[in-house]
Amino acid sequence: MSLLETRSDALRLHEVRKDFGARHALEALSLAIAPGEVYALLGPNGAGKTTALNLILGFLTPESGHIDVAGTRVDRDPLAARAKIAYLPETVMLHPSLSAVENLSYFALLGGRRLDEVQARALLTEAGLQDEAHARRAAGFSKGMRQKVGLAIALAKNAQLLLLDEPTSGLDASAANDLSQGVRAAARRGIAVLMATHDLYRVKDVAHRLGILRAGRLLVERHTDELSATEIEALYLEQLAA
Numbered sequence: 001m002s003l004l005e006t007r008s009d010a011l012r013l014h015e016v017r018k019d020f021g022a023r024h025a026l027e028a029l030s031l032a033i034a035p036g037e038v039y040a041l042l043g044p045n046g047a048g049k050t051t052a053l054n055l056i057l058g059f060l061t062p063e064s065g066h067i068d069v070a071g072t073r074v075d076r077d078p079l080a081a082r083a084k085i086a087y088l089p090e091t092v093m094l095h096p097s098l099s100a101v102e103n104l105s106y107f108a109l110l111g112g113r114r115l116d117e118v119q120a121r122a123l124l125t126e127a128g129l130q131d132e133a134h135a136r137r138a139a140g141f142s143k144g145m146r147q148k149v150g151l152a153i154a155l156a157k158n159a160q161l162l163l164l165d166e167p168t169s170g171l172d173a174s175a176a177n178d179l180s181q182g183v184r185a186a187a188r189r190g191i192a193v194l195m196a197t198h199d200l201y202r203v204k205d206v207a208h209r210l211g212i213l214r215a216g217r218l219l220v221e222r223h224t225d226e227l228s229a230t231e232i233e234a235l236y237l238e239q240l241a242a
């Protein structure tokens with residue numbers, strides 16, 4: 001039995017293949033993420049990153065292969081698998097007339113969890129939203145603030161796996177840094193994180209491991225502590241050119 005088979009992964013993809021007509025979006029993709037680990041899935045446009053997230057979420061069905069979320073197979077029990085996943089989309093939709101605390105409480109309740117104000121504020125703080133914004137209406141929130149509320153909603157779900165699609169796109173450096181801190185906070189709680197990203201420069205700070213996907217194939221996986229930020233960029237460019 002290999003090391004991969006002995007650890008209890010929060011996410012495992014086993015040779016997952018997905019076609020759209022004649023196009024092979026993913027070719028036998030296998031990867032595993034441990035609890036508390038942040039994994040950055042890098043790749044150019046059309047590499048298959050969003051397809052992989054949609055398969056994990058059960059929005060798409062693979063041609064072959066299968067996916068386990070904390071021991072639950074997505075194809076056998078999609079609702080149970082989905083219950084273990086929190087998803088932070090690129091654009092977080094909030095009720096504009098409700099405050100951050102109210103939005104969080106509302107979405108947590110939809111997920112079956114009742115939060116009091118102290119708990120809601122603690123989660124917003126953990127996600128990086130400054131105190132003075134907690135009681136403000138979301139209508140005036142920047143994209144970065146919306147992402148932080150989205151992250152707090154994800155934390156409230158007590159999920160075992162957090163999926164993020166391009167979480168820092170369109171954020172300024174400071175907001176992207178805040179979001180990275182929030183992701184690391186989620187990982188410290190033991191949540192496994194899979195983030196699809198183009199943000200090469202932040203990968204070293206936020207992720208423990210990276211994988212480079214091109215045309216549906218995972219070309220390389222590395223631990224980020226083995227590489228400098230410059231080496232990550234060089235590796236990415238080298239793999240894309242190969």
Ligand SMILES: Nc1ncnc2c1ncn2[C@@H]1O[C@H](COP(=O)(O)OP(=O)(O)OP(=O)(O)O)[C@@H](O)[C@H]1O
Pocket residue numbers: 020023024025043044045046047048049050051052
């Ligand atoms: N619903 C669909 N129907 C047909 N083809 C699709 C569909 N969704 C994705 N594809 C194709 O599958 C491939 C992978 O797309 P995907 O969106 O997963 O890539 P990506 O890595 O997320 O790209 P981006 O960085 O642009 O978001 C692309 O060739 C894309 O055109």
